[in-house]
């Protein structure tokens with residue numbers, strides 16, 4: 001396992017403030033794509049992997065976004 005705290009601190013030390021802002025935004029984006037259930041914490045995946053994409057979800061099922069447009 002990579003120690004995330006050590007990793008991010010190294011970035012902050014090496015890069016400019018502007019780039020740190022980009023990293024911060026990117027981390028927020030990643031958090032939006034991550035399951036809020038702390039027991040899970042998985043990144044959301046499109047399911048099924050093959051065929052038509054129907055849902056964006058994690059494996060615990062706390063997040064499940066329908067990708068199929070509603071038919072009128």
Ligand SMILES: [Zn+2]
Nearest residue numbers: 035040058060
């Ligand atoms: Zn989950």
